[in-house]
Amino acid sequence: MDIIISNNADKPIYEQITSQIKAMIMSEELKAGESLPSMRSLAKSLHVSVITVQKAYEDLQRDGFIETAIGRGSFVSAQNKEFYQEEQQRIAEEHLQIAADIGRANNIPLSKLQEILTLFYMEDE
Amino acid sequence: MDIIISNNADKPIYEQITSQIKAMIMSEELKAGESLPSMRSLAKSLHVSVITVQKAYEDLQRDGFIETAIGRGSFVSAQNKEFYQEEQQRIAEEHLQIAADIGRANNIPLSKLQEILTLFYMEDE
Amino acid sequence: MDIIISNNADKPIYEQITSQIKAMIMSEELKAGESLPSMRSLAKSLHVSVITVQKAYEDLQRDGFIETAIGRGSFVSAQNKEFYQEEQQRIAEEHLQIAADIGRANNIPLSKLQEILTLFYMEDE
Amino acid sequence: MDIIISNNADKPIYEQITSQIKAMIMSEELKAGESLPSMRSLAKSLHVSVITVQKAYEDLQRDGFIETAIGRGSFVSAQNKEFYQEEQQRIAEEHLQIAADIGRANNIPLSKLQEILTLFYMEDE
DNA sequence: GTGGTCTAGACCACC
DNA sequence: GTGGTCTAGACCACG
Numbered sequence: 030m031d032i033i034i035s036n037n038a039d040k041p042i043y044e045q046i047t048s049q050i051k052a053m054i055m056s057e058e059l060k061a062g063e064s065l066p067s068m069r070s071l072a073k074s075l076h077v078s079v080i081t082v083q084k085a086y087e088d089l090q091r092d093g094f095i096e097t098a099i100g101r102g103s104f105v106s107a108q109n110k111e112f113y114q115e116e117q118q119r120i121a122e123e124h125l126q127i128a129a130d131i132g133r134a135n136n137i138p139l140s141k142l143q144e145i146l147t148l149f150y151m152e153d154e
Numbered sequence: 155m156d157i158i159i160s161n162n163a164d165k166p167i168y169e170q171i172t173s174q175i176k177a178m179i180m181s182e183e184l185k186a187g188e189s190l191p192s193m194r195s196l197a198k199s200l201h202v203s204v205i206t207v208q209k210a211y212e213d214l215q216r217d218g219f220i221e222t223a224i225g226r227g228s229f230v231s232a233q234n235k236e237f238y239q240e241e242q243q244r245i246a247e248e249h250l251q252i253a254a255d256i257g258r259a260n261n262i263p264l265s266k267l268q269e270i271l272t273l274f275y276m277e278d279e
Numbered sequence: 280m281d282i283i284i285s286n287n288a289d290k291p292i293y294e295q296i297t298s299q300i301k302a303m304i305m306s307e308e309l310k311a312g313e314s315l316p317s318m319r320s321l322a323k324s325l326h327v328s329v330i331t332v333q334k335a336y337e338d339l340q341r342d343g344f345i346e347t348a349i350g351r352g353s354f355v356s357a358q359n360k361e362f363y364q365e366e367q368q369r370i371a372e373e374h375l376q377i378a379a380d381i382g383r384a385n386n387i388p389l390s391k392l393q394e395i396l397t398l399f400y401m402e403d404e
Numbered sequence: 405m406d407i408i409i410s411n412n413a414d415k416p417i418y419e420q421i422t423s424q425i426k427a428m429i430m431s432e433e434l435k436a437g438e439s440l441p442s443m444r445s446l447a448k449s450l451h452v453s454v455i456t457v458q459k460a461y462e463d464l465q466r467d468g469f470i471e472t473a474i475g476r477g478s479f480v481s482a483q484n485k486e487f488y489q490e491e492q493q494r495i496a497e498e499h500l501q502i503a504a505d506i507g508r509a510n511n512i513p514l515s516k517l518q519e520i521l522t523l524f525y526m527e528d529e
Numbered sequence: 530g531t532g533g534t535c536t537a538g539a540c541c542a543c544c
Numbered sequence: 545g546t547g548g549t550c551t552a553g554a555c556c557a558c559g
Contacts, residue, residue, distance in 0.1 A: 043550090081549085084549090
């Protein structure tokens with residue numbers, strides 16, 4: 030389970046966990062039906078409290094990414110990918126909206142914004 | 155002082171105040187040398203705690219937008235606009251970066267992002 | 280032994296086992312004196328832990344549905360059906376109580392509840 | 405805040421809190437815009453951990469019953485009552501379904517179920 | 530072993 | 545003062 034935790038990030042730890050697991054599920058690095066590490070083992074390997082992992086798993090379950098069963102562990106759900114991707118697109122649009130607003134308010138030409146966006150999109154990460 | 159406070163916003167109240175005052179200064183609705191309302195009167199008119207306004211004024215002073223003199227009130231500084239605009243551009247870039255990352259991770263084509271960005275940029279409001 | 284286990288059910292596995300065996304006994308699909316499958320073989324065929332079957336058998340024995348003899352296996356008891364049916368009626372009453380409470384609290388008319396109940400009762404399943 | 409906590413109930417404490425607050429909101433004992441007790445004060449008065457109350461408030465917020473703001477407290481939302489009542493009716497139907505199934509399986513006549521249901525519905529309390 | 534609930538503390542950002 | 549996050553424990557039901 031390759032999850033990277035940063036204590037300095039602005040995001041809470043449990044959210045760092047959920048977003049990375051969501052990404053693994055969407056990229057099918059984790060496939061439907063596969064089991065996730067137990068809360069305790071993941072907490073240990075991330076050097077994090079069990080409760081923090083529990084909160085992450087709880088959120089993932091509520092959002093339909095995983096299913097958990099007492100005594101048996103947690104498993105990747107058969108996933109409804111469309112919902113997740115629509116949500117992601119909505120989030121991307123929000124950020125574009127903010128960037129556009131700032132740009133307009135500060136006389137940054139649209140062409141410059143487009144250029145920057147293209148640059149970031151092309152980056153190999 | 156036309157400042158609008160939203161209790162449901164995700165931004166803290168003091169930040170809603172600073173960003174709106176910054177915008178007024180940049181648009182020269184508030185000109186260099188003009189005095190700002192006293193903390194107490196602004197707090198009263200916004201139905202907000204004095205401490206909250208104090209934090210907002212503190213931040214504005216730290217960023218060089220205003221100067222505060224004990225017993226005399228707060229005044230708009232002679233402003234170097236470049237700094238502000240560079241900061242704004244940096245913020246816009248951050249949002250474009252996030253949008254680009256999400257788009258790439260979810261197979262949203264660059265052209266679609268460009269299209270959405272243009273749409274938002276052209277919007278009135 | 281036709282027992283169906285669902286991992287997604289809200290009921291624990293051992294309870295799924297007990298309730299289905301109870302039903303078989305009450306319907307005389309399993310008759311008094313007949314032997315039940317051994318814990319190990321049932322666990323194997325259900326793809327379930329032996330401990331889970333053990334707990335199910337324990338509960339059945341406690342409730343007087345079966346008798347377990349060390350080294351010889353488990354057998355259906357001569358059953359007094361009244362007790363079971365009274366228990367079942369008590370459970371049914373609990374559910375009716377909850378439905379009535381919710382209905383009253385939310386202004387669902389009694390006639391509507393009656394109608395729904397009748398509908399479900401008439402269903403061929 | 406008249407909330408009754410039972411440590412022997414089968415429901416977890418945080419759920420006892422949420423369900424009672426939901427009921428108060430739906431009955432307009434708590435009206436939209438009113439503030440709820442702070443997590444700490446409620447925890448103290450219920451002799452319960454702060455975290456337990458926090459979990460309750462978190463769930464209420466996620467279900468749209470209340471809004472919470474850091475530093476300001478928690479408030480009753482303008483409520484979409486229809487959704488809640490539909491949900492409650494769905495729950496009532498589930499219980500009627502179970503009662504009907506048990507009744508049919510144990511030869512309890514429909515008329516008897518109807519009678520019990522009516523009795524419970526008429527009860528004061 | 531697993532997850533679910535709860536406690537008693539702590540530190541942080543915000544008002 | 546408020547809520548948000550996190551820790552290090554504990555006990556329970558389930559497998």
